[in-house]
Amino acid sequence: RKEVEQDPGPFNVPEGATVAFNCTYSNSASQSFFWYRQDCRKEPKLLMSVYSSGNEDGRFTAQLNRASQYISLLIRDSKLSDSATYLCVVNRGDYKLSFGAGTTVTVRA
């Protein structure tokens, strides 16, 4: 079983729509959680950390459910510039990050 599994999408949404997707992680000892954004053929960039109480950053809302071991990301009022692959990332308190394979989002005009 993969350490981090994501809904691969693709999610194809119109501008202004809300889109949400999840990932699950297998290691219950995981301690830190993140969403990264990756544009085509570029490096991943940290979008936001995910905290137990849930957190927002502008139009982006992240939730963590430790009991069910899943993480979600919701994007409100989608912009064309939100088109990207979103990587769910988990750290179990050691030296490495474990990445999901990514969820592709395409926002159309």
Place this chain on the structure above:
Amino acid sequence: ETGVTQSPTHLIKTRGQQVTLRCSSQSGHNTVSWYQQALGQGPQFIFQYYREEENGRGNFPPRFSGLQFPNYSSELNVNALELDDSALYLCASSVPQGADYGYTFGSGTRLTVV
């Protein structure tokens, strides 16, 4: 403050050859991690270097090796290249507990093995 820089940006090698990829860490960061990202996959952890010593290793064969220098820059070496080694190789520098806060990655080296 300079970010993480990697060189070269693109590289084409023949199966069986050897390759060296380079990474300069962000100012103040003494830990360097290397990841391999195959097409359509998420990055996979190769290894991490701290104080010039390997600090952890992922599920990669010994033909993947590395070095860290006193200035904290790092090299990734891959011997006996295979076609499946074609990927984007990413470097991230950090402080030792950097994984707790997420990493900033360099722009990567895209390696193609033919």
